[in-house]
Amino acid sequence: MIVVTAPTGLIGQQVLNNLLNSDEPIRVIVRDPSRLPAHIRERVEIVQGSHGDLDVVTRAFAGAHSVFWLVPPDPRAESVEAAYVGFSRPAAEAIVRHGVERVVSISALGRGVQVNAGYVSASLAMDDLIASTGVNFRALTMPTFMDNILRQVGSIKSQGVFFDPTSADLKLPTCATRDIAAAAARLLLDHSWSGQGHVAVLGPEDLSFNDMAHIMSEVLERPIRFQQISSEAFKAMLLEHGMSDAMTQGMLDMMMAKNEGIDKAEPRTPESTTPTSFRQWCEEVLKPAVLA
Numbered sequence: 001m002i003v004v005t006a007p008t009g010l011i012g013q014q015v016l017n018n019l020l021n022s023d024e025p026i027r028v029i030v031r032d033p034s035r036l037p038a039h040i041r042e043r044v045e046i047v048q049g050s051h052g053d054l055d056v057v058t059r060a061f062a063g064a065h066s067v068f069w070l071v072p073p074d075p076r077a078e079s080v081e082a083a084y085v086g087f088s089r090p091a092a093e094a095i096v097r098h099g100v101e102r103v104v105s106i107s108a109l110g111r112g113v114q115v116n117a118g119y120v121s122a123s124l125a126m127d128d129l130i131a132s133t134g135v136n137f138r139a140l141t142m143p144t145f146m147d148n149i150l151r152q153v154g155s156i157k158s159q160g161v162f163f164d165p166t167s168a169d170l171k172l173p174t175c176a177t178r179d180i181a182a183a184a185a186r187l188l189l190d191h192s193w194s195g196q197g198h199v200a201v202l203g204p205e206d207l208s209f210n211d212m213a214h215i216m217s218e219v220l221e222r223p224i225r226f227q228q229i230s231s232e233a234f235k236a237m238l239l240e241h242g243m244s245d246a247m248t249q250g251m252l253d254m255m256m257a258k259n260e261g262i263d264k265a266e267p268r269t270p271e272s273t274t275p276t277s278f279r280q281w282c283e284e285v286l287k288p289a290v291l292a
């Protein structure tokens with residue numbers, strides 16, 4: 001039995017679709033089952049509720065050998081630790097109680113880098129919590145997702161511009177969520193690995209936001225430019241959207257750490273280099289979203 005958390009989310013739904021190509025029994029934890037397509041509801045076992053709830057994970061992990069673990073964004077959390085580590089504590093308890101064999105988590109690049117990197121540091125602390133249960137464990141460690149650009153489809157469409165506090169010419173790895181889901185599904189379907197560690201998902205190449213703007217312009221056949229914004233302007237924008245002070249600061253700390261190269265600490269290898277290029281992602285995901 002493989003348990004999938006966050007099956008309606010961007011990564012979770014792609015993990016689930018990959019797993020559905022196998023014969024493995026699958027159980028999902030979902031707050032609102034009606035958000036799953038009917039053909040999926042018929043194929044999987046459903047435990048209704050939040051995977052941050054002890055009672056829910058205790059039911060969901062009974063008889064499970066593998067768990068896909070993803071902490072949902074919580075923009076109003078009182079601290080980044082509460083959002084990641086606090087949310088995962090009930091799962092850690094249920095992993096031990098039911099003797100779950102393997103866990104694959106969604107995490108971030110930055111292991112071994114000694115800076116306060118906000119969300120990233122909290123994600124790594126979450127991994128430490130899961131690892132402390134003794135379960136066989138792989139954290140998928142990611143740079144910024146290409147898919148984050150979808151949040152700016154509005155301004156790309158109307159003004160031909162997208163924004164971020166990261167330096168315009170800083171080349172960093174970036175990956176597509178489809179590559180993350182493929183890596184997660186591979187690990188969940190493989191019953192041979194053991195021990196604890198991380199698997200980086202780095203996409204095929206390092207790109208700057210200016211490089212991305214150039215590729216977007218070619219694919220969308222119109223000029224798109226990147227605009228670096230100050231951390232003050234970025235902070236004001238997040239607070240205006242209702243994010244708590246602590247989560248806003250956590251986001252800024254993460255952005256600062258990225259600007260200082262935290263995502264470059266992981267060496268690129270053939271294994272961590274994943275296939276979907278930014279150009280392919282723009283053609284297959286961004287362009288349809290902009291034209292919609």
Ligand SMILES: NC(=O)c1ccc[n+]([C@@H]2O[C@H](COP(=O)([O-])OP(=O)(O)OC[C@H]3O[C@@H](n4cnc5c(N)ncnc54)[C@H](OP(=O)(O)O)[C@@H]3O)[C@@H](O)[C@H]2O)c1
Binds near residue numbers: 006071145
């Ligand atoms: N974006 C990046 O660049 C980046 C980089 C590295 C790591 N990450 C990590 O990636 C994760 C986000 O993944 P994603 O983009 O796939 O997320 P997403 O698309 O926002 O999906 C969130 C999922 O969580 C569920 N959810 C929301 N609130 C919940 C709650 N209180 N209890 C239970 N379920 C809840 C949602 O389901 P319903 O609303 O249907 O219930 C949905 O399935 C985060 O852990 C983040 O730290 C992100």
